[in-house]
Amino acid sequence: MAHVRNKQVILRDYVSxxxxxxxxxxxxxxxxxxxxxxxxxxxxxxxxxxCDPYMQILMTNVEPGSVRLGVAKVLxxxxxxxxxxxxxxxxxxxxxYSLVPxxxxxxxxxxxxxxxxxxxxxLGMPGMTAYAGFFEVGSPKKGxxxxxxxxxxxxxxxxxxxxxxxxxxxxxSAGTKEKVDLLKNKLGFDExxxxxxxxxxxATLKRYFPEGIDIYFDNVGGKTLDAVLLNMRVHGRIPVxxxxxQYNLAQPEGVTNLTNLIYKRVCMQGFVVSDxxxxxxxxxxxxxxxxxxGKVVYVEDIAEGLENGPAAFVGLFSGRNVxxxxxxxxxx
Amino acid sequence: MAHVRNKQVILRDYVSxxxxxxxxxxxxxxxxxxxxxxxxxxxxxxxxxxCDPYMQILMTNVEPGSVRLGVAKVLxxxxxxxxxxxxxxxxxxxxxYSLVPxxxxxxxxxxxxxxxxxxxxxLGMPGMTAYAGFFEVGSPKKGxxxxxxxxxxxxxxxxxxxxxxxxxxxxxSAGTKEKVDLLKNKLGFDExxxxxxxxxxxATLKRYFPEGIDIYFDNVGGKTLDAVLLNMRVHGRIPVxxxxxQYNLAQPEGVTNLTNLIYKRVCMQGFVVSDxxxxxxxxxxxxxxxxxxGKVVYVEDIAEGLENGPAAFVGLFSGRNVxxxxxxxxxx
Numbered sequence: 001m002a003h004v005r006n007k008q009v010i011l012r013d014y015v016s017x018x019x020x021x022x023x024x025x026x027x028x029x030x031x032x033x034x035x036x037x038x039x040x041x042x043x044x045x046x047x048x049x050x051c052d053p054y055m056q057i058l059m060t061n062v063e064p065g066s067v068r069l070g071v072a073k074v075l076x077x078x079x080x081x082x083x084x085x086x087x088x089x090x091x092x093x094x095x096x097y098s099l100v101p102x103x104x105x106x107x108x109x110x111x112x113x114x115x116x117x118x119x120x121x122x123l124g125m126p127g128m129t130a131y132a133g134f135f136e137v138g139s140p141k142k143g144x145x146x147x148x149x150x151x152x153x154x155x156x157x158x159x160x161x162x163x164x165x166x167x168x169x170x171x172x173s174a175g176t177k178e179k180v181d182l183l184k185n186k187l188g189f190d191e192x193x194x195x196x197x198x199x200x201x202x203a204t205l206k207r208y209f210p211e212g213i214d215i216y217f218d219n220v221g222g223k224t225l226d227a228v229l230l231n232m233r234v235h236g237r238i239p240v241x242x243x244x245x246q247y248n249l250a251q252p253e254g255v256t257n258l259t260n261l262i263y264k265r266v267c268m269q270g271f272v273v274s275d276x277x278x279x280x281x282x283x284x285x286x287x288x289x290x291x292x293x294g295k296v297v298y299v300e301d302i303a304e305g306l307e308n309g310p311a312a313f314v315g316l317f318s319g320r321n322v323x324x325x326x327x328x329x330x331x332x
Numbered sequence: 333m334a335h336v337r338n339k340q341v342i343l344r345d346y347v348s349x350x351x352x353x354x355x356x357x358x359x360x361x362x363x364x365x366x367x368x369x370x371x372x373x374x375x376x377x378x379x380x381x382x383c384d385p386y387m388q389i390l391m392t393n394v395e396p397g398s399v400r401l402g403v404a405k406v407l408x409x410x411x412x413x414x415x416x417x418x419x420x421x422x423x424x425x426x427x428x429y430s431l432v433p434x435x436x437x438x439x440x441x442x443x444x445x446x447x448x449x450x451x452x453x454x455l456g457m458p459g460m461t462a463y464a465g466f467f468e469v470g471s472p473k474k475g476x477x478x479x480x481x482x483x484x485x486x487x488x489x490x491x492x493x494x495x496x497x498x499x500x501x502x503x504x505s506a507g508t509k510e511k512v513d514l515l516k517n518k519l520g521f522d523e524x525x526x527x528x529x530x531x532x533x534x535a536t537l538k539r540y541f542p543e544g545i546d547i548y549f550d551n552v553g554g555k556t557l558d559a560v561l562l563n564m565r566v567h568g569r570i571p572v573x574x575x576x577x578q579y580n581l582a583q584p585e586g587v588t589n590l591t592n593l594i595y596k597r598v599c600m601q602g603f604v605v606s607d608x609x610x611x612x613x614x615x616x617x618x619x620x621x622x623x624x625x626g627k628v629v630y631v632e633d634i635a636e637g638l639e640n641g642p643a644a645f646v647g648l649f650s651g652r653n654v655x656x657x658x659x660x661x662x663x664x
Contacts, residue, residue, distance in 0.1 A: 221590060221591065225590070240590070240593045240594050241594070242594065243590065243591045243594065246590075246591055251588070252588040252589070252590075252591070253586065253588070254585065254586010254587060254588050255586060255587045255588075255590055256583070256584040256585070256586050256587075257584070258553060258557070258572070258575065258578075258584075258587055258600075259553065259575045259578055259579070259584070260602075261572045261600060261601075261602030262572050262573070262574065262575065262602040262603070262604065263602070263604060264602065265601075265602050265603055265604055265607065266601075266602050267599060267600070267601045267602070268590075268593060268599070268600040268601075269593075269597075269598075269599045269600075270592075270593030270594040270595070270596060270597050270598050270599070271594070271597055272594065272595060272597055275597065
């Protein structure tokens with residue numbers, strides 16, 4: 001019976017405020033590569049693990065665990081849907097090998113002519129989030145004026161490209177010059193700006209959207225949302241995907257311009273990607289050809305080695321990553 | 333040619349902050365009861381004038397006029413749709429007689445077996461607002477848990493009754509004991525509370541809604557909305573009708589709990605009644621039988637005489653009125 005050394009990142013406790021590297025430790029144990037008797041669990045070798053801001057919410061509120069979306073290879077399976085050698089993506093853990101209930105597997109990976117890491121991003125949860133939030137919640141029409149915050153992130157960079165494919169005008173905000181250049185030069189945004197260099201966001205938005213905003217894809221909440229509310233057009237839509245600027249504040253910033261929802265008949269709709277996973281086959285059918293033809297691109301920031309997991313995750317909250325933050329644990 | 337004395341309330345200037353009686357003056361002039369040559373305007377004798385909070389927005393931002401919804405009798409008409417003696421409701425002015433463009437008339441009044449004043453309230457703009465906001469925006473289902481703020485007001489009292497007709501559980505908030513009694517004893521709310529006596533609105537809502545709120549019909553915004561956001565159920569709806577608590581603040585209160593929109597998939601939808609006036613015939617067909625059978629009631633607070641118009645309007649912002657504030661200008 002084979003045994004392996006299994007490196008794991010564990011959390012010392014519930015995290016409060018911004019997560020820090022010192023909240024996490026790396027431990028090593030021995031794992032037997034065999035399923036327990038009559039188990040219908042699945043034993044996984046983790047290949048690529050995703051670093052997503054929403055994990056902080058789990059860390060703060062739910063459990064001091066290290067549950068994480070990832071791409072993995074099945075080593076042993078107690079469930080008939082999965083067999084040894086299958087590639088899957090789903091909920092696994094921040095470690096090299098994981099034993100997970102089969103219900104945590106989201107989808108089997110059928111298309112391997114694209115980078116496997118894509119299933120933590122463009123072809124995984126963030127991709128579906130952008131797709132569902134923009135097309136299903138945002139109801140875009142050709143010619144719509146679209147604004148995306150955290151626009152170079154895992155979700156934002158796709159929202160912008162989906163908006164261009166739909167014939168919209170799209171502007172993105174990000175927090176460094178490098179990201180702004182990426183948005184304009186690589187990701188096809190019509191315009192982009194560094195929000196840290198704009199002292200008056202309302203004036204900035206008026207400059208980029210003299211006629212107002214039809215769709216604001218909100219990834220950040222707070223002050224940006226407040227300025228956007230002053231610039232929405234009648235019947236505008238705000239898919240609320242995330243509010244990363246607020247997650248780690250002891251006291252969230254107040255949003256003061258909500259009365260604008262009324263006269264402008266604006267709809268703010270919170271959504272969660274898991275409500276839309278039934279659309280995954282349709283999503284792949286839409287997106288895979290665009291990826292293969294190079295019409296949709298995806299910027300990843302890949303850290304290598306489990307021991308770099310804590311830093312990669314913590315970096316999300318200061319915007320250190322450029323593009324989707326992925327952790328490469330093993331190549332195969 | 334007949335002449336009449338026409339008493340008018342005029343505004344001295346744009347209003348800022350809470351409107352005060354001293355912002356308004358009463359003047360008197362002579363009016364000739366004859367239309368100008370080739371005019372397609374309509375000369376109205378105003379009977380009942382409505383006092384609505386949203387007028388403050390017009391006073392602050394749009395014009396220092398005294399435009400007002402009301403019920404009136406047509407004295408002379410330059411438009412073929414209206415003839416002498418017709419009763420109408422629409423936009424008129426805070427005065428005894430008004431000459432208005434025919435386009436300002438909303439609807440001709442066909443049903444006069446109900447009080448005429450109802451066309452400023454339950455059968456007019458506030459009634460349509462409650463109907464459209466609750467049924468069209470709120471998408472209620474039997475068994476839904478509904479919360480209404482400003483619940484004894486022109487709109488709120490109807491939302492509560494519509495909720496009961498739909499088989500919902502409904503709780504209202506208001507600002508005096510008298511109004512709370514009205515909600516429970518006359519208007520059929522399941523529960524009601526005085527928000528001024530609740531130091532912790534979040535705890536109050538948890539008490540009345542242990543399973544959470546499906547529909548929050550928002551008339552007030554601010555702190556109440558913020559507490560509601562902590563208590564919404566998954567897939568809840570917030571039709572945003574008004575935010576009276578915020579209209580007169582130099583700096584609006586910040587709403588800090590918007591991240592709850594995301595995980596609870598809540599939809600906040602601002603709306604404006606004028607988008608729904610095509611439903612007016614359907615609305616009358618639904619509501620008139622309920623009124624005639626006494627299954628829906630309507631509480632009005634009727635001030636008499638044009639000279640009491642300023643006080644009646646100003647009173648809205650301190651919640652002095654009990655029920656829909658109407659100004660009786662003339663009985664016929």
